[in-house]
Amino acid sequence: MGNSDAGADGIAFVLQPISTSVGxxxxxxxxxxxxxxVGITIDTWQNTSDGDPAYDHIAIxxxxxxxxSNTNSIAGPVTALSTSNNIEDGNWHSFRISWxxxxxxxxxxxxxxxxxxxxxxFVADVFSGDPLVFWGFTGSxxxxxxxxxxxxxxxxxxxxxxxxxxxxNESIAFFDSxxxxxxxxxxxxxxxxxxRLTRLMRIPYIxxxxxxxxx
Ligand SMILES: [Ca+2]
Ligand SMILES: [Ca+2]
Numbered sequence: 573m574g575n576s577d578a579g580a581d582g583i584a585f586v587l588q589p590i591s592t593s594v595g596x597x598x599x600x601x602x603x604x605x606x607x608x609x610v611g612i613t614i615d616t617w618q619n620t621s622d623g624d625p626a627y628d629h630i631a632i633x634x635x636x637x638x639x640x641s642n643t644n645s646i647a648g649p650v651t652a653l654s655t656s657n658n659i660e661d662g663n664w665h666s667f668r669i670s671w672x673x674x675x676x677x678x679x680x681x682x683x684x685x686x687x688x689x690x691x692x693x694f695v696a697d698v699f700s701g702d703p704l705v706f707w708g709f710t711g712s713x714x715x716x717x718x719x720x721x722x723x724x725x726x727x728x729x730x731x732x733x734x735x736x737x738x739x740x741n742e743s744i745a746f747f748d749s750x751x752x753x754x755x756x757x758x759x760x761x762x763x764x765x766x767x768r769l770t771r772l773m774r775i776p777y778i779x780x781x782x783x784x785x786x787x
Pocket of ligand 2: 576577578616627628657658659660
């Protein structure tokens with residue numbers, strides 16, 4: 573999230589059905605205005621107009637609406653880190669999202685600590701019954717900024733055959749170079765394939781099925 577406590581603005585993990593949607597204005601984390609959508613926001617700048625607390629916070633917010641005081645606010649805000657009010661410390665932080673399709677519970681963990689959960693039938697209530705949506709991250713900065721980055725736990729890679737100089741009509745060896753804090757317990761079918769293609773083609777969103785439990 574950068575290394576300046578005076579920086580801004582934050583990022584959002586976003587589920588949404590239209591892969592080309594983009595957000596607006598710095599305080600919107602690149603998520604503002606994207607609808608329908610489910611977002612887990614990590615916000616490092618206090619916008620009083622959104623009801624932001626002074627500390628760096630995490631929340632679950634629907635339909636690109638960053639205001640914590642209306643019905644699009646599902647959970648939070650709480651501190652993004654369980655141990656500090658500041659997440660802009662120059663360190664990588666693990667971010668785990670879990671969707672339990674049976675209990676309709678979306679949970680978020682940072683650095684291994686549970687932060688918050690929201691219970692809602694997102695497929696029915698947000699996506700009009702469509703279980704196939706895209707995931708990705710948005711982010712923004714404004715007059716105050718930070719270098720905000722994310723990397724995925726799923727890490728496909730490829731290698732050329734020794735001496736190979738081109739890929740047209742020649743094969744490329746793909747392999748899984750994923751490093752995870754715990755075993756990746758469910759990554760099959762469309763998610764696994766799309767993750768590989770996404771990584772290689774630099775597509776910002778890949779499709780997943782909300783019926784699956786993400787770990
Ligand atoms: Ca903010
Ligand atoms: Ca901060």
